[in-house]
Amino acid sequence: MTATTNSGANAKSLHRSASMKAEQRFTDTVLYIVLIAMAIVWLVPFIIIVLTSVRSMGDLISNGVFAWPKEIVLSNFDRAWNIGNFSTYFRNSLILIVFKVPLGIVIASLAAFPLAKMQFRFSNIIFVFFLIGLAIPIHVTLTPLLVMMKQLGIQGTLAALIPPYVVFGLPFQIFVMRGFFRTVPSELLEAARIDGATEWGNFWRILMPLSAPALATLFIIDALATWNELLIALVLISSNDSRTVPVGLLQFQGQFSSQYTQLMAGVLISITPIILLYIFLQRYMVAGLTAGALKE
Amino acid sequence: MSTITKTSPNHRATHRRRRLHLTPYLFLAPALIWYLVFLVYPMYQSLTISFMSWDGLSANIRFIGLDNYRRIFFEDDTARLALWNNILWTLGTLLIPTTIGLMLAVALDRKLRGRTALRAIFYGPAVLPLVAVGMIWAWMYNPQFGFINYVLKAIGLGFLARGWLSVYETALPATFLTAVWGGVGFPMVLYLAALQAIPQEQYEAAKMDGANGRQLFWKITMPWLREANVIVFSLAVINSFKTFDLIYTMTYGGPGRATQVLGTWMYFHAFQYYNAGYGAAIAWVIAIITLVMAIPYIQRMSRD
Numbered sequence: 031m032t033a034t035t036n037s038g039a040n041a042k043s044l045h046r047s048a049s050m051k052a053e054q055r056f057t058d059t060v061l062y063i064v065l066i067a068m069a070i071v072w073l074v075p076f077i078i079i080v081l082t083s084v085r086s087m088g089d090l091i092s093n094g095v096f097a098w099p100k101e102i103v104l105s106n107f108d109r110a111w112n113i114g115n116f117s118t119y120f121r122n123s124l125i126l127i128v129f130k131v132p133l134g135i136v137i138a139s140l141a142a143f144p145l146a147k148m149q150f151r152f153s154n155i156i157f158v159f160f161l162i163g164l165a166i167p168i169h170v171t172l173t174p175l176l177v178m179m180k181q182l183g184i185q186g187t188l189a190a191l192i193p194p195y196v197v198f199g200l201p202f203q204i205f206v207m208r209g210f211f212r213t214v215p216s217e218l219l220e221a222a223r224i225d226g227a228t229e230w231g232n233f234w235r236i237l238m239p240l241s242a243p244a245l246a247t248l249f250i251i252d253a254l255a256t257w258n259e260l261l262i263a264l265v266l267i268s269s270n271d272s273r274t275v276p277v278g279l280l281q282f283q284g285q286f287s288s289q290y291t292q293l294m295a296g297v298l299i300s301i302t303p304i305i306l307l308y309i310f311l312q313r314y315m316v317a318g319l320t321a322g323a324l325k326e
Numbered sequence: 327m328s329t330i331t332k333t334s335p336n337h338r339a340t341h342r343r344r345r346l347h348l349t350p351y352l353f354l355a356p357a358l359i360w361y362l363v364f365l366v367y368p369m370y371q372s373l374t375i376s377f378m379s380w381d382g383l384s385a386n387i388r389f390i391g392l393d394n395y396r397r398i399f400f401e402d403d404t405a406r407l408a409l410w411n412n413i414l415w416t417l418g419t420l421l422i423p424t425t426i427g428l429m430l431a432v433a434l435d436r437k438l439r440g441r442t443a444l445r446a447i448f449y450g451p452a453v454l455p456l457v458a459v460g461m462i463w464a465w466m467y468n469p470q471f472g473f474i475n476y477v478l479k480a481i482g483l484g485f486l487a488r489g490w491l492s493v494y495e496t497a498l499p500a501t502f503l504t505a506v507w508g509g510v511g512f513p514m515v516l517y518l519a520a521l522q523a524i525p526q527e528q529y530e531a532a533k534m535d536g537a538n539g540r541q542l543f544w545k546i547t548m549p550w551l552r553e554a555n556v557i558v559f560s561l562a563v564i565n566s567f568k569t570f571d572l573i574y575t576m577t578y579g580g581p582g583r584a585t586q587v588l589g590t591w592m593y594f595h596a597f598q599y600y601n602a603g604y605g606a607a608i609a610w611v612i613a614i615i616t617l618v619m620a621i622p623y624i625q626r627m628s629r630d
Contacts, residue, residue, distance in 0.1 A: 061433055068430075069447045072507065075462050076450075078473050082465065095473050141357035144350030156354060158628050163365060165620030167568045169592050169609040173375060173382060173602050174368035197364040200357055205627060229349050258455035260571045261589075265597060276457040280575065283461055290465060297458050308453050312446055315453065316515050 083107070083295035090291055106295035110282070114296050118271060119278030122188055123257050126195070126274060131252045134196040135245060138203030143233050145204065146211035147219060157208070163201035168194070172265050179266055186268040194262050199252050210244040211237055247314045250307065254315070257304065275300050369613070375606040382602030394607035405608065408586040411498060415505075415587065416566035423506050424558055427513025432547070434514070435521045445518070449511035456508070460575030463504040467491050491577050494584045501576050501585060505569075513558045520554035521547070553626065560623035564616045588612045 078095060083106050085099035093100065110116055144150065145157050175194055179185035219232050227235070238245070260276040267273055273281060282296045308315065376394055380387040398405045430448055434441045451459060466473045469489035478487045490500040528546050537545065570589035573579060579586040579594065586594075588608055596605025 058436070058438070061436075062438065065430075065433055065438070065444055069444055072447050072451070074473070075466060075507065078466060079462055090471060094476055095471055096476055137356045137360060140353045144353045148350045150347065150350045153350070154628070156358070158624065160357070160361065161624045161627050162617070162620075163361065164627070165564055165616045165624065166365065166369070167589070167609065167612045167616055169568070169570075169589060170372050170606075170613040171365060171368035172372075172593075172609070173596050173606055174371035175364070176382075177371075178368065193360070193364045197360055200361060204357065229353070233353070254453060258457075260455070260457055260574070261593070264574075265593075276455050276571075279455070279457045279461060283575070290468070290471065293461065294465060297461050301454050301458050304453055304455075305450075308446075308450065312449075316445075316449060 079294045079298050082291055083298050085291060087289065087291050103291075106292045107299060110292055110296040110299055114282045114286070114292070115270065115273075115278060116275075116282075116296060116299050119273055119275045119300075122272060122278075123275045126188055126191060127253045127256050130192050130195045130199075130256055131249055133192070134199040134252060135203055135207075135248055137196065138200050138248075139207045139238065139241070139245070140233070141200075142204050142207035142211055143229075143237060146208045147214075147216065147237075157204075160201050160204050163198070164205075168198060168261050172262070175262075176265055185266065186272060188267075188272050188274075190266045191263060191274070194266075195256060195259065198262075199255065203248055203252070206244060206248055207241065210241050214240050243314075247317060250311055250314050254304065254307070372606040372609060375603055376610050378603040380603045381600040382596060382605075383600065390603070394604045395611070397604065398607060398611060404583045404586055405588075405591060407583065408588045408591040408608075409611075411585065411587045412567050412569065414498070415502060415569055416563050418502050419505070419509065419562040419566045420559060423509035424513050424562060426506070426510045427558070428517050428551075430510060430514045431517035431521055432543070435518060445514070448514055451508040452511035454508065456571035457575050459504060459508050460572045463500075463507070464491060464576050467500055492581050494581055497577050497581055497585045501572055504576065505572055512561070516554050516558055517551060520551050524550045556622055556626050560620060560626075563619040564623070567612050567616050567619075 081099065082090065082095060084102050084104065086101070086103050089100045089103075141160070145153060171194065176185065179190040182190075184190045214237060218236055222232050222236060257275060259274070260280075263274045263277045264280070267277055270281070279296060279300055283293060286292050286296075377389060377391060378387050379390045379393070398409075434445050434448075438444070467490035469475065469487075469492070472490075474490065475484075475487035478484055488496065490496045524547065529542055532542055532546060568589060569587050570593065573585055573587055573590050574593070577585040579590045588611060592605050592608035592612065594605075595601040595608065
């Protein structure tokens with residue numbers, strides 16, 4: 031510490047730092063207790079889902095939700111997966127992620143390239159034009175989208191979700207990719223240009239490979255958003271065969287409203303992939319979300 | 327940036343320059359077209375629809391000017407209640423998850439053991455689908471078997487037990503509390519990122535001058551968080567006015583219409599009551615509010 035360089039105040043500051051240390055230890059302990067208590071409160075809902083879904087309805091009613099299950103019952107999951115149609119909902123959400131996420135990210139990256147690395151007249155205006163999309167509520171596009179999808183003959187199918195999902199991902203993705211591309215030295219692109227590379231070649235051979243971390247983060251965040259989205263799917267999807275996980279969950283809730291054990295088994299099934307993803311890729315997810323909001 | 331080469335008499339260079347003028351737009355084209363076709367055009371259409379009386383299906387469509395908007399603010403009590411609920415929700419979001427998120431960030435910025443796990447726990451609910459979050463908490467609030475009433479009875483406060491989501495007074499606060507559970511994570515990580523950017527020397531220098539903890543927080547930490555605050559507050563407002571999933575899952579706007587917000591009320595009109603025109607008008611009220619509230623946010627994001 032720099033305090034020791036000042037010899038006159040040395041003894042005094044040493045004394046003060048000792049008492050400060052004790053005080054520090056005390057506040058740390060109090061803080062710790064508060065944090066642990068809060069963490070427990072935050073974890074309770076997760077514990078409740080597990081405790082509810084692994085028991086029979088009779089056990090739940092007679093012993094209460096917080097009691098340890100008399101017998102671990104896994105049939106709730108089996109029934110949710112099969113009777114509750116979760117296998118279909120999972121398949122649909124996965125198909126959507128596979129088609130929608132890469133498509134959206136490529137379109138966004140293509141647009142981010144000139145916004146980050148080229149100078150042209152309307153650069154800023156176009157960038158702001160895209161950013162405004164961050165504040166546009168989905169609600170304001172729903173009825174026209176429904177009409178449009180009917181006209182295209184894809185209303186009610188998964189394909190109908192791809193255009194609006196891509197569009198509502200674009201503003202954030204363009205923002206993040208533009209920010210990332212700007213960190214790539216322009217000299218790299220310039221050198222390649224002198225060697226005869228085209229802008230198209232530069233984009234695919236230099237910018238995209240160098241952006242792998244940003245692309246991975248965006249992929250995860252977008253997959254998550256796709257998995258979680260409710261409102262658009264609720265409006266555009268009508269048949270049971272095309273339902274995504276959130277719409278399927280609602281359907282399930284309507285169908286088994288008082289079968290709490292089965293209901294929570296369905297919820298647990300629907301969030302397990304996300305929780306696994308979160309445990310292993312937490313760093314990317316959090317980094318991406320903050321990257322979208324704070325710069326550098 | 328040197329994409330545009332300086333003027334050169336060389337014919338090839340002029341040719342190259344002209345091509346470069348077009349190049350940015352070629353790269354932008356897919357995104358721009360997609361954006362115009364699937365966002366801007368539907369927005370324009372719904373603005374048109376908002377001036378119409380239309381069921382959303384038939385060819386029977388009639389221009390009624392600003393009638394739908396007048397109805398929202400002067401005739402429809404539920405629409406005004408929904409707007410009020412959105413305002414309450416916004417104020418609550420600005421105050422509660424934001425403050426908790428900031429306190430957690432300050433606490434977890436210290437070198438505590440297990441802070442990574444703690445951060446993961448508090449951020450965890452934010453990654454779940456809101457439908458699942460709503461279902462989990464609807465179960466927690468269940469009048470007969472729910473955990474909340476179970477605990478209240480266990481600690482001798484059984485007289486407080488009630489059907490939290492089916493009582494007028496508690497339905498909205500109970501739903502909001504669910505949003506708090508899922509909503510502290512985002513401000514927390516944002517504030518954490520901002521805190522890590524504060525140069526430690528500033529704290530050390532201030533400590534040398536005898537500043538206490540509170541002074542350090544208000545004189546150094548808070549000014550450094552100004553940027554993060556703009557983002558957290560803006561997003562809190564924008565997202566509060568977009569609220570839909572939790573209400574739809576947990577209360578369906580009920581009991582009665584007590585927990586209707588603009589998002590759900592718009593949905594009910596446009597897709598259940600066959601009032602597409604009125605629904606579009608409500609949607610535009612939401613859009614105008616969020617767009618205006620987003621101005622500082624977009625300014626911040628577009629700044630270099």
